[in-house]
Amino acid sequence: MPTTSNPAIRNLLTLDGAVAPAGPSPSGGAVGAAATDRPITLDDIVIKTLAVFGVLTASAFLTVYLELGFLVLPALLAGLGLGIFLALKPRPSAALALLYATAQGVVLGEATQFFDTLYPGVGTRAVIGTGCIFAGMLAAYHTRVVRVGAKATRWAVGTACGLLVLFLADLVASWAFGADLGLRDGGGPAIAVSVVAIAAASYFLLLEFEAADRFLRSGASHRWAWYVAFGLTMTLVWLYLEILRLLSYLRWW
Template structure:
């Protein structure tokens, strides 16, 4: 059975009862403090995803206009922390999903400002490229041109882990030994690393679509729509940053 590359959704799908069908509240029980539960729908996923994208965009715009770039590193660490937390303890938290979008918006805003200052227009190209990849992945999934299988998913996850290991190795080499591995300097090695990263991020969209479809088929609570939206937003952020860097590298050549 295919599993999602997003550790949070992957763990969620394997937890007993985590996606149990939502049912009506029993009349003999205590009155719930929240609204009655109901099964998740496609509209729930679309609305929650658009909400996260709206917060992400607003945060990025405010970062540029208010010159909040000094918050980029803390925001990056906060986003990483939220991602790890939701990966270890999956839960449909609207607050954490929105906070993730807000802090990642700061990262995207500062990254866009930095690269666009060096190469005007590269930010717009990255936005258009990300939108095209998302639309293409959605069309490919909807028409079943590309099927999400366990083998391809393992390949994508393995590639992502390898890229993360390379990034950590470069960080350690630079901080401890003052060495530059050439992974982010715009050279040939940087481009060769960026291309598979974009390919992996693009494939992750297909895996997340499959995960969303499984949520819909399971009849899980509508609250899990926030979690699906979180997985899609995390993949989108990764793809945008990789495209932004690659386009800037190509401008240097």
């Protein structure tokens, strides 16, 4: 069964001993620590994910309410740095997961306010759209209507890599040469790019669910639920931003 394309979850699954069943030490030592290091449960994943999204939502709300838009650039850099760090060096840290959610909340709050000012109501529709896709993909995974396959996984990973290259090329062309590749101007190509990105991000959710299911079956420590929540947050933030952009394109177009 293929693993997730999200580097955070994928690297975690390959860590030596990361998914070893939690339990008492064979030598009988560290009884107190072993007693608290219980296996991960579905409740752990749900509670930790809700906690991370609660912080994300609160951060976004406070950014808009207190007019903290000047923090967007440092928050963007902090979120990027934490994302790369946790992807390359996975660790079950509640502090880092919540700090990442706080930084991303600042970015999402300001982005939502910006688009909602131009196109009133687009932010609410983006939230509803993200929630519907999440619920739909969770139902599809639970009922096995859509299965996680190697071919589809390669497509999703390849699409994500291709989109990253396109966005970087567009950024370089804009900054260095003042050229516009038409990837984010609201025209036909921009709409097509967003649709493809939403499809890829939606499939990534299936991969995250599969990874979480593997943690449950492996008996990993409950502390890794924070890392599962972090991986889901990465995917949902991407999905939300793409839906927000697409809705703004359709309203303008």
